[in-house]
Amino acid sequence: MKQALSALELRMLTKELDSLIGAKISQIYDQGKDDLLLQLHHTGVGKEIVRIRPPFALYKGSEKPMMEGGRSGFCSLLRQKVSNSNILAQSQHGFDRIWVASLGHLVPEAYLIVEFFGKGNIILTDDKMMVIGAVEERSFGIRSTKKQALYQFPTQPINPFNLDDKAFFDVLSSSNKNQLVKAFALDMSLGGLYAEELCLRAGVEKSSSPSDITLESIKKIIASLKSFEVVKPQVVFKDFAPHDCVAADLVVYEGLEKKYFDSFSDAQAFFWSAYMPPKKLNPRRQKLETIIADQKRHFDALSTESVESQKKGELIYLHYPIVKEVLRVVKESGKTIGWKEAKRRLNNHPLVKDIDEKKGEVELELQ
Numbered sequence: 001m002k003q004a005l006s007a008l009e010l011r012m013l014t015k016e017l018d019s020l021i022g023a024k025i026s027q028i029y030d031q032g033k034d035d036l037l038l039q040l041h042h043t044g045v046g047k048e049i050v051r052i053r054p055p056f057a058l059y060k061g062s063e064k065p066m067m068e069g070g071r072s073g074f075c076s077l078l079r080q081k082v083s084n085s086n087i088l089a090q091s092q093h094g095f096d097r098i099w100v101a102s103l104g105h106l107v108p109e110a111y112l113i114v115e116f117f118g119k120g121n122i123i124l125t126d127d128k129m130m131v132i133g134a135v136e137e138r139s140f141g142i143r144s145t146k147k148q149a150l151y152q153f154p155t156q157p158i159n160p161f162n163l164d165d166k167a168f169f170d171v172l173s174s175s176n177k178n179q180l181v182k183a184f185a186l187d188m189s190l191g192g193l194y195a196e197e198l199c200l201r202a203g204v205e206k207s208s209s210p211s212d213i214t215l216e217s218i219k220k221i222i223a224s225l226k227s228f229e230v231v232k233p234q235v236v237f238k239d240f241a242p243h244d245c246v247a248a249d250l251v252v253y254e255g256l257e258k259k260y261f262d263s264f265s266d267a268q269a270f271f272w273s274a275y276m277p278p279k280k281l282n283p284r285r286q287k288l289e290t291i292i293a294d295q296k297r298h299f300d301a302l303s304t305e306s307v308e309s310q311k312k313g314e315l316i317y318l319h320y321p322i323v324k325e326v327l328r329v330v331k332e333s334g335k336t337i338g339w340k341e342a343k344r345r346l347n348n349h350p351l352v353k354d355i356d357e358k359k360g361e362v363e364l365e366l367q
Contacts, residue, residue, distance in 0.1 A: 054120025059265035095159035181206035
């Protein structure tokens, strides 16, 4: 199941989002502090919606989804600082999982930065990249998203699309990863899914050592990498449910049902309307919910048993003279008349369904 937007998908997506340049932010909503909706007005286009939900999704659409919950503090801050601003530019930061939107009127006055790595984050800075506010205020080494801190991008990863044959060879041959697929995923920032796919497209063994790569294989790998530029947005289904949302046909999903879309934004909008990633519960709440669920199951079982017992009691009461006579015969079979005589007396009884002499039981069919 899809857990985050990859660097490769963000690269493809920013080409679609170029159409947002020039649009004005007319309204800002949220569905929780990490699920943001920008309502835009674009001359000649009309209303557009941009959904920002790191680390999972970024897409544009024309319809605002049903809103739940109240407005977060960060949403209020954005309304105060960037309402009526225009989107002057938007881009992926290098080949990282970071999207940057430049906001202002004629010149940049603020930057909206969305991080799709880790747990995700949304940060608003001024034109000097000083943090005005963030969904999550964090500090890690020299980087910080706390108010009034200078926002610094992480060390920029290698962009495999900018490498020629020799540079690509040098990166792989010097990798400390023990498998080629890991070098693609981590050194080249492709992530697990697209690293596996690149190995399949290039016809290279994913478990081979990067240091054993040949220049001939490099040419195949680079050609396969460029084949990702052929965009074919789709939602992949598994067991009749949405499983993933990808921007191109993938060999790893060959044979699975797919639904194709005109844009990756449309594919994401469909996927995330049909599937929402599960929210993690804190351990105490999870324990309490498990106890409540167990108690409900036990209560339901007792309720069913109670209803069945009541029905049996009512049937016994309705046929009590017959039940009493059968019990008397069974009781006498062990003392005086024996089971042979007991079976003779009961066999012709219309309500007797079965007699088990070994267990000393008689089954009645009461209606």
